Amino acid sequence: MPDALELLIASARRNEACALVTLVGLHGAAPRRIGAQMAVTANGEVAGSFSGGCLDGSVIEDARRALDEGVSRRVRYGEDSPYVDIVLPCGSGLDLQFDGVVPAATVDAIAQAIAARRPFALRWRDPASPPACVSDAMPAADADTDAVVVQRMPALRLVLAGAGDTLLAMCRLARAADIAVIALSPERDLRAPLDALGVDLHVLQAQHALPLLDDAAFDAWTAAITLFHDHDWELPFLQRALDSDACLVGAMGSPRAQALRLERLQALGVDAASLTRLRSPLGLLPRARDPQELAVSILAEAMQAHRERCHPADARAISPTPAGA
Structure with missing residues (x-):
């Protein structure tokens, strides 16, 4: 509508x-x-x-x-x-x-x-x-x-990198809310269901490289989020997002996964100030595991970050709580 x-x-x-x-x-x-x-x-x-x-x-x-x-x-x-x-x-x-x-x-x-x-x-x-x-x-x-x-102000947009049911659930929920989505995934069989949702899929060919994306893909009103259980796929995406003005950069995973992620990003040359922007565990609902519940939890945090960027006087400070595994 x-x-x-x-x-x-x-x-x-x-x-x-x-x-x-x-x-x-x-x-x-x-x-x-x-x-x-x-x-x-x-x-x-x-x-x-x-x-x-x-x-x-x-x-x-x-x-x-x-x-x-x-x-x-x-x-x-x-x-x-x-x-x-x-x-x-x-x-x-x-x-x-x-x-x-x-x-x-x-x-x-x-x-x-x-x-x-x-x-x-x-x-x-x-x-x-x-x-x-x-x-x-x-x-x-x-x-x-x-x-x-x-x-x-520009509307919230999501750039999502992930795979499987969690990525599909996030795309379905976002599109139901009329939020634009760009998806990146190594899973080519997601193309048909994502096309039906009006989501542009960029296929990840290798863990060490991103497909060519316009610099404007990570603008100040975009939430950049990784949804991988195999965290080797997420590092190039997070490097690019942390070097942008994205209103939120987040990654699904446990506190243990986040600690390892930060070590690997630092080894790749990401500075300490940029690493403080990376939110994980991601989502406003604690210990969300089901793909639909996790999608609601993460989308709520993305919407909160966008509101903080566009309407800071209206935004309430909400501390992220653990979600995902």
Whole structure:
């Protein structure tokens, strides 16, 4: 299922009108953070939400009106809202920006930034103006103006090196959560099930070398994880990942396996500071053994690392607990 910006881009490509709704102000607690979005197309497609159902129906109706009128406006819901019949159970106030028309240049710039996995921001000069897509270097707001800037960071991606049921379980779970995955494995017979999941498989030909991967494969919003029981396969991958900006570098295995792994990586020239980045045992559930349970445990830690990178104020410190063997 596409998210709001993906639906906005897809609608533009098929020349269909699409309204964009963005959470630009938050007063009190709420289930979504600043920057949450919804898209509503002329034919009734909807992507994104702002609540568990107490608000979204009204937002969709307002989005359709903005789409029909071709206007931009800002509406407060909840606390201090003109809609007295809409009460949010959390007691918060939400400022939603409705844009019935998003300029083609803005949609194109958003699409390019998402495809290149670059941070970007949407900037509204005032509530009655549609957004522009700008560099992430923009400040959070412009002093002495009505301008509002909402930043967007690249989505979590996984680069997984492994084999067998654990790799397959991780790929299935990640794809069910709409997380992009690049997989590396010596097992060629995984190609068909991974193709069915939309996962690109790079076949490992030897333990001492990696297939050719673009430098951007290990960007700052990617979790690089090894899932081997035969740990000889993981060393080149971990060397490459530890030399990158990946938000998480982790390896499945026991504390004993981790101690040996660190010794071998140090012997290969990996510096001590880089070795401190390597998380293992990996996963938030202690002593996870079943492939599905282990996949949930590891994916949760990867999502936590991505949140710490993108939204440090929201992230809670969670100490990894042993998982895997």
